[in-house]
Amino acid sequence: MNAQSLPKLFDFEKMVQKNVNGNGMTGMDILSVDQFDREHLAYIFSRAHEMRELVERVGACDLLKGYILACLFYEPSTRTSASFIAAMERLGGSVIPITQGVQFSSVSKGESLPDTIRTLEQYSDVIVLRHPEIGSAKLAADYAAVPVINAGDGAGEHPTQALLDLFTIQEELGHLEGLKIAMVGDLRYGRTVHSLTRLLMQYEDVSLRFVSPDTLRLPMTLMNEVIDRGVKVRETPDVADVIENADVLYVTRIQKERFTDPKQYEEVKDCFEITPELMARAKEKMVVMHPLPRVGEIHYRVDDDPRAAYFRQVKNGMYVRMALLAAVLGKA
Ligand code: ASP
DSSP: OOGGGSTTTOOHHHHHHTTTTOSSOTTOOBOOGGGOOHHHHHHHHHHHHHHHHHHHHHSOOSTTTTOEEEEEESSOOSHHHHHHHHHHHHTTOEEEEEOSOGGGSGGGGTOOHHHHHHHHTTTOSEEEEEESSTTHHHHHHHHOSSOEEEEEETTSOOHHHHHHHHHHHHHHHSOOTTOEEEEESOTTTOHHHHHHHHHHTTSTTOEEEEEOOGGGOOOHHHHHHHHHTTOEEEEESOGGGTTTTOSEEEEOOOOGGGOSOHHHHHHHTTSOOBOHHHHTTSOSSOEEEOOSOOSSSBOGGGTTSTTBOHHHHHHHHHHHHHHHHHHHTTOO
16 A cells, blocks of 8 residues: 555645755765754654654655665664665665675675775765664765765764664653663763764763673763763663663663673673663653664563654654654755
8 A cells, every 4th residue: 555545544745845855864875873953853743753653653654666775784673674674665766675684795805895896886865874883874885976865873973773772762762852761781882872972962961870890881982972961861770770760771682792701791791681670660751662683682571662762763764764854855
């Protein structure tokens, strides 16, 4: 079913027409959350709302019909790649999915990232890139004429995840100001934490609690940025110290693949578990989030708690990515 078959119910094409090129994002690369001010965020979130309405009412439309997305993943991914593919297809576009077996392709023959990008842009209108090196998305964008979207550059950033995280907080709690947000887990290598922290700094009266083992604390440069912005900060190794006051518990896995010393990973791998017993001490109105995959940080028994928002967060990701794809292609 598409939007055109139900014009009276949901005139999506007409709705988005009024916004065409009105967003200043047409052709834009999405490399870092630093590109987004509050006005951009509000814009993206309202488009994401429309995408939710579209999907709930009619499932898909033809907004990006004829457009092709190249999805190039040099690191494993389930959620992010599926989310971008679903987003593109729900808007009527097509995808070149290079998400498995990059090792069998020309990339493994020693082709440089710029050459791969310059090849793929011959076929596509937008490129989504995940790569293990910090700065790789910027490098790709320097060579590509089509928009490049960073889907994770090593331990650097994961801007679209942070946008969907922030959207989820707004959807769940209704506002973004004055919140107490606890980030739990691998704050050193967890790129989603880095990106979300940067976005949250823009909101008034936000307090951040960073909960990690000593070896996995937030990088000093980012911590200094947070403090310079006047954000209230607290660090602790114990989640029990923050659970009672938190409005958001943002839990992350320990990023095994980033450790050079396996012994160091073994020392910290089981350092947290959010359990129903711990949740019993949390506020009635709060949310537990996780960028997923979880590997033991949140007990499965927490899943039935209405405050567990991590699977709703996944769905929000698709809406936000629909909004972003439409925006950079000049269609939202
Ligand atoms: N899926 C997220 C990422 O790609 C979180 C994770 O892998 O732990 O960064």
